[in-house]
Amino acid sequence: MSDSLRRVSSTKANSERSGRVPLRVARPIALRALGLEKSYRKRNVEVPVLKGVDLEIAAGEFTAIVGQSGSGKSTLLHLLGTLDAPDRGEIWYEQQRIDELPSRQRDQLRNREFGLIFQFYHLLPELTVLENVLVSQMIQHGAWSYYRNRKANTARATELLERVGLTHRLKHRPSQLSGGEMQRTAIARALMSQPKVLLADEPTGNLDRENGTRVLNCLLELCREEQLTVVMVTHDEQIAKAADAVVRLVDGLID
Amino acid sequence: MYKLLLSWRYLRTRFIAIASIVSVTLGVATLIVVNSVMSGFISEMKNRLHGILSDIEMAAPGLGEIEWPDAHLDQIHDTLGEDVLATTKVVRVPALLNFQFNGRQFTQQIMLWGIDEESFGKVSDFLPFLTNRNKQTGLNFQLEESGYDSKLGECGWPYRREKAEILRQIEELTRQREQTRAATDPFSPKNIAAGSNASGANPTAATNNAQGPSAGALNVNPNAIGFPDLPSEVPDVEAVTQKLAETKPAPESGTGPAAVSQHDPHAHLRPQIRAEDLFNPARDQYTGIILGLAISNRKFVDEETGKTSDVFLLRPGDDVQIALPTGGARPMPIAENCTVIDFYSSNMHEYDSSFAFMPLKKLQQLRGMIDPLSGEGNVSAIQIRLKPEANLVAAKQKLEQRFPSALSPFMIQTWQDIQRPILSAVDLEVTILNILLFLIIAVAGFGILATFYMIVVEKTKDIGILKALGAPSTGVMSIFLGYGVALGAVGAGAGILLGLAFVWKINEIADLIQWVTGREVFDPTVYFFSEIPTIVDPFTIAWVAAGSIAIAVLASVLPALRAARMHPVEALRYE
Numbered sequence: 001m002s003d004s005l006r007r008v009s010s011t012k013a014n015s016e017r018s019g020r021v022p023l024r025v026a027r028p029i030a031l032r033a034l035g036l037e038k039s040y041r042k043r044n045v046e047v048p049v050l051k052g053v054d055l056e057i058a059a060g061e062f063t064a065i066v067g068q069s070g071s072g073k074s075t076l077l078h079l080l081g082t083l084d085a086p087d088r089g090e091i092w093y094e095q096q097r098i099d100e101l102p103s104r105q106r107d108q109l110r111n112r113e114f115g116l117i118f119q120f121y122h123l124l125p126e127l128t129v130l131e132n133v134l135v136s137q138m139i140q141h142g143a144w145s146y147y148r149n150r151k152a153n154t155a156r157a158t159e160l161l162e163r164v165g166l167t168h169r170l171k172h173r174p175s176q177l178s179g180g181e182m183q184r185t186a187i188a189r190a191l192m193s194q195p196k197v198l199l200a201d202e203p204t205g206n207l208d209r210e211n212g213t214r215v216l217n218c219l220l221e222l223c224r225e226e227q228l229t230v231v232m233v234t235h236d237e238q239i240a241k242a243a244d245a246v247v248r249l250v251d252g253l254i255d
Numbered sequence: 256m257y258k259l260l261l262s263w264r265y266l267r268t269r270f271i272a273i274a275s276i277v278s279v280t281l282g283v284a285t286l287i288v289v290n291s292v293m294s295g296f297i298s299e300m301k302n303r304l305h306g307i308l309s310d311i312e313m314a315a316p317g318l319g320e321i322e323w324p325d326a327h328l329d330q331i332h333d334t335l336g337e338d339v340l341a342t343t344k345v346v347r348v349p350a351l352l353n354f355q356f357n358g359r360q361f362t363q364q365i366m367l368w369g370i371d372e373e374s375f376g377k378v379s380d381f382l383p384f385l386t387n388r389n390k391q392t393g394l395n396f397q398l399e400e401s402g403y404d405s406k407l408g409e410c411g412w413p414y415r416r417e418k419a420e421i422l423r424q425i426e427e428l429t430r431q432r433e434q435t436r437a438a439t440d441p442f443s444p445k446n447i448a449a450g451s452n453a454s455g456a457n458p459t460a461a462t463n464n465a466q467g468p469s470a471g472a473l474n475v476n477p478n479a480i481g482f483p484d485l486p487s488e489v490p491d492v493e494a495v496t497q498k499l500a501e502t503k504p505a506p507e508s509g510t511g512p513a514a515v516s517q518h519d520p521h522a523h524l525r526p527q528i529r530a531e532d533l534f535n536p537a538r539d540q541y542t543g544i545i546l547g548l549a550i551s552n553r554k555f556v557d558e559e560t561g562k563t564s565d566v567f568l569l570r571p572g573d574d575v576q577i578a579l580p581t582g583g584a585r586p587m588p589i590a591e592n593c594t595v596i597d598f599y600s601s602n603m604h605e606y607d608s609s610f611a612f613m614p615l616k617k618l619q620q621l622r623g624m625i626d627p628l629s630g631e632g633n634v635s636a637i638q639i640r641l642k643p644e645a646n647l648v649a650a651k652q653k654l655e656q657r658f659p660s661a662l663s664p665f666m667i668q669t670w671q672d673i674q675r676p677i678l679s680a681v682d683l684e685v686t687i688l689n690i691l692l693f694l695i696i697a698v699a700g701f702g703i704l705a706t707f708y709m710i711v712v713e714k715t716k717d718i719g720i721l722k723a724l725g726a727p728s729t730g731v732m733s734i735f736l737g738y739g740v741a742l743g744a745v746g747a748g749a750g751i752l753l754g755l756a757f758v759w760k761i762n763e764i765a766d767l768i769q770w771v772t773g774r775e776v777f778d779p780t781v782y783f784f785s786e787i788p789t790i791v792d793p794f795t796i797a798w799v800a801a802g803s804i805a806i807a808v809l810a811s812v813l814p815a816l817r818a819a820r821m822h823p824v825e826a827l828r829y830e
Binding site for chain 2: 078081083084103104107108109110111112116118122123124125126127131135136138139140143189
């Protein structure tokens with residue numbers, strides 16, 4: 001890729017590597033954005049959100065995207081997660097352009113490669129905690145093949161829930177859980193399909209400090225132990241400090 | 256998998272879904288009940304319409320006659336061959352029926368059939384509709400001692416004998432009253448001629464007086480009207496002749512009118528008539544006639560209690576008079592006495608209120624339809640019963656070819672042709688009713704549409720989540736389509752059960768409605784059945800169920816499409 005790309009990494013890493021170290025030495029690039037532009041239309045008035053964002057996210061790193069409200073950080077995350085398509089620009093995932101893929105393949109990408117975590121947890125209220133975790137597997141497989149693998153899947157889901165400390169909540173409905181528990185359920189759900197990239201949109205935004213820390217630690221641990229690429233959107237500078245790399249978005253542009 | 260799970264969960268956790276199910280259930284149940292009752296009615300009606308009409312009828316138009324019916328029958332057998340099960344000849348003529356009830360004259364027009372005892376029952380379903388069970392196995396026109404339907408009350412020979420006895424007693428009383436009146440009438444020429452020596456002159460007067468049970472009551476005290484010594488009785492001819500017969504027995508063993516020969520110089524020239532040769536209503540009957548039940552039966556509804564009661568103007572054993580035109584070129588009215596021997600109750604009011612049946616031969620004789628040379632009688636129509644597997648229309652066409660209308664002006668009709676107006680009216684009625692009832696389900700369908708739209712709006716965020724987790728649009732769509740199928744299937748299933756239960760217990764339900772409202776659901780004065788006939792057609796049920804599921808799915812297509820097109824980010828942002 002061209003030199004116009006701007007390698008993003010933490011301030012610490014920057015100072016160490018500046019000048020000497022080639023841009024793409026440390027780790028392979030998992031996600032790459034090229035000149036992303038996105039605007040929303042409000043009553044015939046175009047509201048630009050992203051104004052040409054170039055970005056590279058290294059595999060196995062914990063990247064934080066920080067910025068003020070309205071700076072376009074959530075939109076950027078949605079574009080990276082193929083939930084939305086950019087007006088202009090390209091998104092590459094492991095040597096493959098993904099923003100122009102047919103919707104079916106993007107669906108599969110989200111289902112198998114990406115794990116998504118949201119600020120408002122977004123669990124399905126009709127399903128139990130265990131079922132919520134299993135949903136991605138249900139989506140991935142047809143009724144018959146899901147039924148055949150149900151034991152392995154259930155075992156893995158139980159294990160994941162145990163890891164986030166929710167063993168005692170398997171049969172509960174989301175409405176019976178606290179915010180932290182819901183978010184941990186969401187993390188378990190995101191991990192269920194063994195993704196390579198975890199995209200988290202303000203996962204701690206709605207939690208108190210204790211629960212927030214717990215969730216954050218959980219994500220950090222995953223990143224460190226399983227070599228998971230984690231991209232986290234946050235407006236909390238404290239949390240951003242824990243990240244390997246920080247991307248600052250100011251008014252639709254990387255600062 | 257998630258589609259099934261979520262469809263099921265949405266169905267289970269939504270009250271509004273239950274409301275939609277109920278609307279489908281009610282629609283389906285209504286359709287099933289109405290269809291079952293309607294097909295019950297129609298089948299009953301067709302049976303009755305068909306009942307007396309045989310399969311194919313070859314009739315002379317109007318009051319015309321078919322001459323040489325046996326030759327025609329041979330031709331029919333030749334033409335149709337193996338298809339013919341039975342044939343019969345009938346004479347049909349409009350007639351007037353006259354009878355007395357409670358001293359009042361009733362006259363009404365009827366359609367009088369002359370039917371052949373042997374073959375008529377084989378051609379049409381006539382015998383099962385007779386009220387006497389002896390007649391149901393073999394038809395004859397003799398009054399029966401017993402075997403009549405108990406609801407008719409007293410009838411048959413016991414009734415006829417009793418009635419004859421009562422009439423005889425009334426006649427006796429009337430005669431005695433007449434005699435008393437005549438004897439006490441001072442202006443009677445007999446009394447004037449008898450003068451004063453009449454008193455005590457007649458030895459039989461006293462005995463006669465004692466015999467009459469009501470004579471005492473009728474006896475007028477002669478003194479009261481100022482005519483002394485008038486006899487209370489005068490000798491009557493019968494008593495005198497009887498006395499004479501007793502004292503001087505005639506050479507013949509006969510009594511009664513034969514005794515007149517004493518005074519008749521030409522007695523030896525007259526035919527000897529014995530009492531047992533005379534018509535005795537207690538022992539003899541006129542020509543038997545079978546009447547439609549509704550001719551005799553009147554149903555009355557008590558305004559206060561709502562109960563219906565039967566009144567029979569005629570019973571088997573009563574005598575009636577019929578007046579009818581003779582056959583041939585110059586019809587003349589003739590009258591004939593007949594004895595009602597049974598009733599015909601097909602529960603088709605049109606038939607029961609106008610048909611009367613008497614023996615074919617007798618009717619042909621009465622109307623002068625018998626050819627004096629060959630002895631063969633003309634008929635009005637030939638009825639043909641085909642084997643069940645035979646093709647009705649094809650047989651009719653063959654007959655039309657054999658008897659072209661240019662040569663033989665007969666009307667060849669199947670029973671369906673004859674009842675075409677009513678059958679097509681009923682068919683139309685059923686079609687319209689089904690359309691209307693399906694509109695009910697369509698209304699339920701719009702209810703489902705509205706419900707689903709609401710659920711889709713409510714589930715916007717969940718749809719966003721599913722899409723974010725990689726569920727394809729088609730998958731999201733099939734959640735709601737599956738929801739529609741499930742809703743339609745559950746609703747239709749419950750509707751079928753409810754409908755079948757309703758049909759199964761329909762008579763009890765009708766009774767319940769009657770008990771609650773105080774009104775009879777099916778007024779038996781209008782509908783001649785005691786139980787509501789129903790026929791459950793599995794094909795109709797399958798059709799209704801499939802239709803209602805289809806409507807439920809169609810109604811869920813639009814909301815499902817909306818859900819499928821939803822943008823995940825916007826859906827997630829939706830609050």
